[in-house]
C-alpha cells in the first residue's frame with residue numbers, strides 16, 4: 336500500500352490554470368542539478384523564466400558556496416582573526432536560521448563545522464576521492480573540533496555583522512540548497528507563475544496545482560535495501576504549498592577500513608554519523624527549514640531526532656537500517672497527521 340501525505344491546508348485561491356501547458360527547464364548548480372516544472376498558458380517565456388531561476392541560484396552560489404573561492408562565505412572563512420564583516424542579506428538570513436537550529440539541536444546541526452567537513456573529504460579539497468586521501472587522525476580531529484564553536488561568530492542579525500574568530504570555517508551546504516529552492520519559487524511567483532514544482536539537488540517545493548487540477552505529486556526516494564528484505568511501502572507527497580527534503584547516509588559516502596563514512600558529520604564527536612539511520616525526510620512549508628531539519632535530525636539519530644522533531648512539531652519520516660539489514664520507518668506526530 337502506498338502512503339499518501341497531503342498538506343493540512345488547501346489554498347482556496349489555487350485555481351488550476353485551465354488551458355495551460357506544463358513547461359520544464361533544467362540545469363546545473365552547486366555541484367548538483369536543478370529542474371523546474373511550471374504551468375503556463377504563455378509558451379514564449381522560457382528564456383525569461385530560465386534567467387530568473389539562474390539569477391537566484393547564482394546569487395546563492397556567489398554568497399554561500401564553499402567551492403567558489405570568491406564567494407562571500409569563502410572570503411569570510413579566509414578572513415583575519417578578530418575581523419568583523421557585514422554579510423549580504425541572503426547569507427545573513429541563512430546564517431541566522433542555521434544558528435537558531437544549532438542552538439535548538441544542541442549542536443547536532445552546526446554551520447561552523449566546515450573544518451570537520453573538509454577534513455573528512457567532503458569539502459572543496461582535498462576530496463575523499465583524491466588519490467592518497469586519508470581520513471583524519473586523532474590530532475587532526477581535535478584541531479578541527481576546536482574551530483567549530485558557532486557562538487564565537489558573535490553574529491548580530493540587525494546589523495548582519497559576524498566576527499571571524501580565526502580559523503572558523505562556515506559551511507551552509509546543509510541549508511543553502513533549501514534556501515535556493517525557496518528563492519526560485521518566490522521568483523517564479525514574482526513572474527506571475529503560481530503553479531510550479533522546483534527541485535535543487537533533491538530538495539523540492541511545490542506551489543499551486545497542475546493544469547489537470549492535481550497537486551504536484553512526488554515520491555520519496557527509498558534507501559537501498561539489503562538482499563532478502565522488502566522495501567517499505569512507497570510514500571507519495573502532494574507538494575501543495577509544501578517542501579520536502581531528505582538527508583541520507585547512502586548517497587554521499589565512502590568506505591574506509593570497513594567503515595561506512597557518510598557526509599553527515601556529528602560535530603560533537605567530530606565523526607561521520609554511524610547510528611544506522613538510512614534517511615530522514617522532512618516536510619515543511621519552507622524548503623530552507625525542510626533542508627536544515629533533515630540534516631539536523633540525521634545527525635541526531637532516530638531516538639534523539641524523534642524527540643527533537645516532536646518538541647518542535649516537525650513533520651519527519653525516519654528510515655532506520657536495522658541490524659539484520661531491514662528498514663524500519665517511524666513518523667513524527669506531525670507527519671502522521673499529514674498521512675491522515
Ligand code: AMP
Pocket residue numbers: 443444445446448452457506507508509510581582583598599600601602626629630634
Ligand atoms: P544535507 O545533504 O542537506 O544533509 O547536507 C550535507 C552537507 O552539510 C555536508 O556535505 C556538509 O557540507 C554539511 N554538513 C555535514 N554535517 C553537518 C552538520 N552536522 N551540520 C551542518 N552541516 C553539516
Ligand code: MG
Pocket residue numbers: 508509510580582625626627628629630
Ligand atoms: Mg540539509
